[in-house]
Amino acid sequence: MAAKLAALFVTLLINIAAGIAIFFFLLLTMNGYGESDATWGLGAYLVLGILVSLSMSAGAYFAVQLMIKRNFNAAVAALIAIPTLSIIGAGLKIICSFIGILISEYVRTH
Numbered sequence: 606m607a608a609k610l611a612a613l614f615v616t617l618l619i620n621i622a623a624g625i626a627i628f629f630f631l632l633l634t635m636n637g638y639g640e641s642d643a644t645w646g647l648g649a650y651l652v653l654g655i656l657v658s659l660s661m662s663a664g665a666y667f668a669v670q671l672m673i674k675r676n677f678n679a680a681v682a683a684l685i686a687i688p689t690l691s692i693i694g695a696g697l698k699i700i701c702s703f704i705g706i707l708i709s710e711y712v713r714t715h
Contacts, residue, residue, distance in 0.1 A: 608679035609669045612686050616665035619691040620658040624698050628654070631702045638709050646709030653701035661694035 631650055635643045665686045672682035 608673070608683045609666050612665040612669045612683040613662045615683075615687050616690050616694070617658060617662040619687070620661050620694040620698070623691070623695040624654040624658060627695075627698045627702050631705060634702075634706060635709060638713060642709050642713040645712045646705035646707075649708045650701050650705035653704060654698050657694050657697045657701060661690045661697075665690045 628647075628650065631647065635646060638646075665683075668686040668690065669679070669682045672685065673679055677685075
C-alpha cells in the first residue's frame with residue numbers, strides 16, 4: 606500500500622511542477638494577447654492541466670497495483686510507474702498548452 610500511495614503522491618508532485626513550468630512558458634507565449642483573450646486560454650489550460658495531473662496520479666496508483674499483482678517488487682513497480690506517467694503527463698500538458706493557445710487565438714479573432 607505504501608508503494609501505491611508513494612507513486613500517487615510523487616507523480617502528482619512531479620506533474621504539478623511540470624504544469625507550473627509549462628504555465629510560465631504559456632504566459633510568455635501569450636505575451637501579445639489581451640487580458641480578456643488570454644484568460645480563456647489560461648483557464649482552459651488550468652482545467653486541463655489539473656485533469657491531467659489527477660489522471661496521471663491515479664494511473665500511477667493503478668499501474669503499481671497491477672504490477673504488484675504480476676509479482677513485481679513494490680519498489681520496482683513504483684520506480685517504473687512514476688517516471689513513465691510523469692513523462693506522459695508532461696507531454697499531455699504541453700498539448701494542453703497548445704490547446705490553450707488555440708482557444709485564446711479563437712477568442713481573439715471572433
